[in-house]
Amino acid sequence: MTALKLTGVRKRYSRRGAWALDGLSCQFPAGSISGLVGPNGAGKTTLFSVVCGYLPPDEGTVDILGGGPFDVMRLKGRLGVLPQDAAIGTRLTCRGFLTYLGGLQGMSGRDAEAAAERALTDVLLHDRADDRAGSLSHGMRRRLAVASALLGAPELILLDEPMAGLDPAQGRALREVLGSLHGKTTVIVSSHDLDEIERLCDYVVLMDKGALIREGSMAEVTGRGELVRWDLGPGEVPVAALEATLPGCGFTLRDGALLFEAGDEVDLDEASVAIAGALSTAGIPIRGVQRGTSLEESFLAETQEARGS
Amino acid sequence: MTTLQSLRDVALVARWWLARSVRTRSAGALVLIYTLLLAGGAWMFTKFIHSMELTLANTLRVPPTKKPGAMLDTLKERGELKELLQGMIEDPAAVEWAIQLPVLSTFTFWMGLGAVPFLACAAGAEAISPDIRDRSLRYELVRTGRLELVAGRFLGQAFLVGLGLAFGCAGVWIVAMTGMVDQPPAEQATSLMLFAPRLWVWSLPWLGLGIACSQLSGTVNFTRTLALGGTVGVMIVFGITQWLSDDYWPILGDLVLPILPHSYSLGLWGPGFGWAGEALILAAMGLVWALVTYPLFARRNA
Numbered sequence: 001m002t003a004l005k006l007t008g009v010r011k012r013y014s015r016r017g018a019w020a021l022d023g024l025s026c027q028f029p030a031g032s033i034s035g036l037v038g039p040n041g042a043g044k045t046t047l048f049s050v051v052c053g054y055l056p057p058d059e060g061t062v063d064i065l066g067g068g069p070f071d072v073m074r075l076k077g078r079l080g081v082l083p084q085d086a087a088i089g090t091r092l093t094c095r096g097f098l099t100y101l102g103g104l105q106g107m108s109g110r111d112a113e114a115a116a117e118r119a120l121t122d123v124l125l126h127d128r129a130d131d132r133a134g135s136l137s138h139g140m141r142r143r144l145a146v147a148s149a150l151l152g153a154p155e156l157i158l159l160d161e162p163m164a165g166l167d168p169a170q171g172r173a174l175r176e177v178l179g180s181l182h183g184k185t186t187v188i189v190s191s192h193d194l195d196e197i198e199r200l201c202d203y204v205v206l207m208d209k210g211a212l213i214r215e216g217s218m219a220e221v222t223g224r225g226e227l228v229r230w231d232l233g234p235g236e237v238p239v240a241a242l243e244a245t246l247p248g249c250g251f252t253l254r255d256g257a258l259l260f261e262a263g264d265e266v267d268l269d270e271a272s273v274a275i276a277g278a279l280s281t282a283g284i285p286i287r288g289v290q291r292g293t294s295l296e297e298s299f300l301a302e303t304q305e306a307r308g309s
Numbered sequence: 310m311t312t313l314q315s316l317r318d319v320a321l322v323a324r325w326w327l328a329r330s331v332r333t334r335s336a337g338a339l340v341l342i343y344t345l346l347l348a349g350g351a352w353m354f355t356k357f358i359h360s361m362e363l364t365l366a367n368t369l370r371v372p373p374t375k376k377p378g379a380m381l382d383t384l385k386e387r388g389e390l391k392e393l394l395q396g397m398i399e400d401p402a403a404v405e406w407a408i409q410l411p412v413l414s415t416f417t418f419w420m421g422l423g424a425v426p427f428l429a430c431a432a433g434a435e436a437i438s439p440d441i442r443d444r445s446l447r448y449e450l451v452r453t454g455r456l457e458l459v460a461g462r463f464l465g466q467a468f469l470v471g472l473g474l475a476f477g478c479a480g481v482w483i484v485a486m487t488g489m490v491d492q493p494p495a496e497q498a499t500s501l502m503l504f505a506p507r508l509w510v511w512s513l514p515w516l517g518l519g520i521a522c523s524q525l526s527g528t529v530n531f532t533r534t535l536a537l538g539g540t541v542g543v544m545i546v547f548g549i550t551q552w553l554s555d556d557y558w559p560i561l562g563d564l565v566l567p568i569l570p571h572s573y574s575l576g577l578w579g580p581g582f583g584w585a586g587e588a589l590i591l592a593a594m595g596l597v598w599a600l601v602t603y604p605l606f607a608r609r610n611a
Contacts, residue, residue: 088448101448105452
């Protein structure tokens with residue numbers, strides 16, 4: 001099931017300007033934590049703006065939670081958004097700000113206060129609930145903005161650069177909160193920090209120049225389900241023996257590493273045990289094992305390929 | 310959005326706007342400006358009355374008064390006060406009614422009719438514009454409609470203007486009690502309470518004009534200048550239209566004057582609730598003016 005689907009969406013900011021979104025088609029599975037990845041100017045923020053109704057698309061269709069494009073009545077309280085660069089009034093208290101937004105989401109005063117309390121606890125700001133936003137540090141204000149996106153129980157949450165300005169501990173806490181939403185809420189995170197996306201997300205959409213480069217599960221995009229890199233010490237790698245043990249699989253030696261590509265219907269765990277056994281028998285030390293490539297490597301490769309083509 | 314939900318959102322936005330204005334001290338500044346303007350104007354008018362009384366005392370060869378107010382009845386009997394009011398109001402029926410009221414209240418209303426448009430449009434021009442600039446509107450726009458947002462800000466700002474007028478009238482009352490003599494407190498207060506709601510209603514079209522400008526840009530100075538310019542423009546258009554329709558093309562007056570607030574200002578003078586019709590028209594005009602630029606705001610990247 002799809003929580004958000006874009007089909008052929010085009011958007012540009014001026015009549016003769018470049019397309020910020022250029023026929024973008026992609027989808028985000030319901031219940032997933034998805035990453036939206038792309039270089040500066042790829043169109044990530046424009047995509048969010050179109051989805052949230054800040055901007056109307058010039059062409060194409062957007063389907064949010066199966067009910068068509070952004071409609072504030074239909075999506076009241078069902079869509080949580082962290083805008084990238086929207087300010088929060090410095091004289092507003094954290095609690096007051098969130099309670100107001102809760103009210104606009106359709107909650108009663110009491111429910112809005114309770115939801116504000118929960119959201120503040122989630123982002124570790126509960127002890128600053130009655131402080132003015134102006135007295136918070138940049139990172140804390142960012143967390144308050146994240147709390148506004150988590151407010152209530154939205155079915156779809158869009159977070160534009162949520163980790164920006166957070167220290168490692170705060171980032172980790174936020175990752176834990178978002179991780180706890182897995183399976184219950186669809187979360188879409190836009191970020192430049194690919195390590196962050198890789199750790200957090202199970203689905204990823206790669207964009208460049210307003211168009212889709214690739215989308216799929218994190219395992220598919222990084223090859224986690226089929227590629228394993230074995231960093232080895234000195235010794236003769238028994239490639240022939242491995243090929244005989246695991247027919248249909250690919251073995252390549254490169255830069256002191258054995259690259260294993262699983263064939264169809266090969267269980268990666270079983271294959272790993274077999275390879276480790278063969279290497280151990282041959283007396284070759286195993287210095288490291290990595291499943292798939294990093295998201296960064298995949299992203300760079302995919303971007304290069306897309307630009308090359 | 311259902312009507313009930315819309316109304317609830319409008320009320321929430323208006324209430325939040327008020328709370329925010331109090332926190333950011335803009336409400337305090339607005340109240341202070343209204344109080345200073347109305348009370349200050351009233352205080353200067355007492356000086357003018359005093360000079361009239363001193364001239365009268367000189368003419369009648371009676372000892373001059375230390376504070377104004379003691380010779381108002383004589384000024385009234387001699388017709389000098391009526392002449393003054395005729396110069397201000399022009400309409401004979403309105404003058405006949407106004408002369409029975411405390412002169413300071415009448416002056417405050419007259420002055421308010423001239424000054425409130427500028428204050429109200431300037432306040433309206435700040436209702437949305439700053440939030441476009443820092444994009445803080447985005448938190449609200451995924452939760453409520455843009456129309457509800459505009460209407461809520463209009464309502465909240467209208468309430469603030471009302472508060473400013475209430476404080477301003479209280480200031481005038483204090484001026485009357487401390488700066489004049491022979492001013493019955495209750496009568497003074499009642500007459501001010503008579504005029505304050507009329508001034509509030511009069512402020513609505515101008516507030517609407519300011520809010521319309523506020524939706525056009527994220528630069529407050531620009532929207533404020535536009536609103537003030539628009540207010541002056543409306544006044545000029547009214548004057549020219551009135552002149553042209555009186556002397557040359559009556560049809561122009563029939564077409565243009567009904568959509569200008571000044572056509573209804575005279576109707577606000579008078580006893581009882583005879584001004585209710587004008588009040589409704591002015592309130593509707595305020596809402597319509599506030600929404601003139603809404604189609605642009607509805608499509609803009611907020």
